[in-house]
Structure formats: structure tokens, C-alpha cells
Amino acid sequence: LAKTTQPISMDSYEGQEVNITCSHNNIATNDYITWYQQFPSQGPRFIIQGYKTKVTNEVASLFIPADRKSSTLSLPRVSLSDTAVYYCLVGDKALFSGGYNKLIFGAGTRLAVHP
Amino acid sequence: DGGITQSPKYLFRKEGQNVTLSCEQNLNHDAMYWYRQDPGQGLRLIYYSQIVNDFQKGDIAEGYSVSREKKESFPLTVTSAQKNPTAFYLCASRALESGNTIYFGEGSWLTVV
Numbered sequence: 064l065a066k067t068t069q070p071i072s073m074d075s076y077e078g079q080e081v082n083i084t085c086s087h088n089n090i091a092t093n094d095y096i097t098w099y100q101q102f103p104s105q106g107p108r109f110i111i112q113g114y115k116t117k118v119t120n121e122v123a124s125l126f127i128p129a130d131r132k133s134s135t136l137s138l139p140r141v142s143l144s145d146t147a148v149y150y151c152l153v154g155d156k157a158l159f160s161g162g163y164n165k166l167i168f169g170a171g172t173r174l175a176v177h178p
Numbered sequence: 179d180g181g182i183t184q185s186p187k188y189l190f191r192k193e194g195q196n197v198t199l200s201c202e203q204n205l206n207h208d209a210m211y212w213y214r215q216d217p218g219q220g221l222r223l224i225y226y227s228q229i230v231n232d233f234q235k236g237d238i239a240e241g242y243s244v245s246r247e248k249k250e251s252f253p254l255t256v257t258s259a260q261k262n263p264t265a266f267y268l269c270a271s272r273a274l275e276s277g278n279t280i281y282f283g284e285g286s287w288l289t290v291v
Contacts, residue, residue, distance in 0.1 A: 104287070106182075106282025106284060107282055108282065109279055109280075109281075148220075150221075166226070166272070166280060168213070168221040170219070
């Protein structure tokens with residue numbers, strides 16, 4: 064499984080765009096990139112998933128360069144409620160036959176949004 | 179409602195006791211996971227299971243045990259051998275074909291008293 068590296072923490076202000084980058088230098092050909100958001104005392108929840116180029120949904124965008132060795136989660140116009148820990152997860156989307164997908168999370172990025 | 183149910187939300191354990199955390203899912207997912215989270219830290223994998231009657235150790239399995247007798251249930255027992263069990267425990271499940279998309283329960287807080 065590809066190891067991921069993220070900044071430990073970030074600060075922003077309401078209304079700004081926030082970009083959180085995840086490094087995954089040894090990503091495999093079949094690996095997808097998934098981002099999760101976690102609030103205190105809650106389980107992480109899925110934000111967005113992508114394989115290459117750009118993916119956008121109602122809450123975020125995910126930018127993946129051609130070499131796929133990194134990815135950037137973009138949160139447009141953050142609010143105080145976006146204060147949370149964000150995790151980048153890399154792994155194989157394909158069904159594992161006879162194997163296991165351990166789904167190892169990194170330390171995540173603590174985003175603090177200020178008024 | 180579909181989802182993952184963990185119980186209890188808060189649990190207190192005395193020294194030397196075993197306690198069991200319940201995790202039930204009605205999502206028909208094959209894979210289930212248990213993670214431990216210490217305050218201010220990331221998630222660490224305890225055990226995971228991909229099919230009934232089979233499970234694998236994660237990175238911090240010592241002092242824990244699990245069973246997977248039914249597809250929808252994956253209880254975690256914190257044994258007395260786990261010397262520092264105070265933490266937030268998260269259960270998760272995943273459809274095997276969904277890759278990295280996993281769903282988490284609301285978590286259980288375990289405190290040693």
C-alpha cells in the first residue's frame with residue numbers, strides 16, 4: 064500500500080479557498096486516491112475520490128497531476144464548520160482476490176478555520 | 179436506516195476486566211474494520227475481516243480479539259492484556275468492490291477507571 068504524507072496542520076479564514084496536498088510517491092497503477100473528513104469524536108466520512116486529472120463534487124475538488132505522485136484536496140470558501148482533520152487514503156479500487164485491503168490511514172491534516 | 183451501529187457510546191473498564199464493543203452493519207458489506215484513535219492522533223488499525231469466520235491482525239492487535247460469526251457483526255474485545263486501552267474506537271465497513279470508500283460508525287469511547 065502506498066504511504067502518504069500530509070502537512071500536520073493548516074490555518075485558514077472563513078471564505079478562503081483551502082488546498083491540502085498529499086504526497087504518495089509510490090502509488091501503484093491501480094490505486095485510487097480518497098479523502099476523508101473527521102470531526103472530533105466522530106468517525107471519518109468520505110469526501111471525494113479520484114484516479115487522475117480532476118474530480119469535483121458538491122463539497123470539494125480533487126486535483127491529481129499526471130504522475131499521480133501527489134494529490135490536492137481543494138475546499139472552496141471554507142466556513143468554521145470545515146474545521147476538522149482531513150485524511151488522504153491511497154489503495155487499490157479493484158476487488159482483491161485472496162488478498163486483503165488493510166486501509167491504513169496516515170496522521171491527517173488538522174485544518175483550523177478562523178473567523 | 180442503513181449504516182453502522184456501534185455500542186456502547188461510552189464504556190468504563192476496571193483494571194483486569196475484559197470488555198466487548200459491539201459493531202453491527204446493515205449495508206451488506208463484506209469487509210469490516212476496527213480502528214483505535216488516541217486523542218489528537220490518527221487512526222490505527224487493530225483488526226480487519228473480509229469474510230465471515232476469517233480476520234487478520236492490523237498494526238496494533240496485541241491485547242485485542244475479534245470474531246466474525248455473521249456478516250453483519252464484528253465485535254471487538256479489549257482484554258486485560260491491553261495495558262493502555264483508554265481510547266476512541268471506530269468500526270468501519272466496506273463493500274469489496276468499492277476500493278477505498280469505507281463507512282464508519284459513530285465510535286465508542288473506552289476509559290479505564
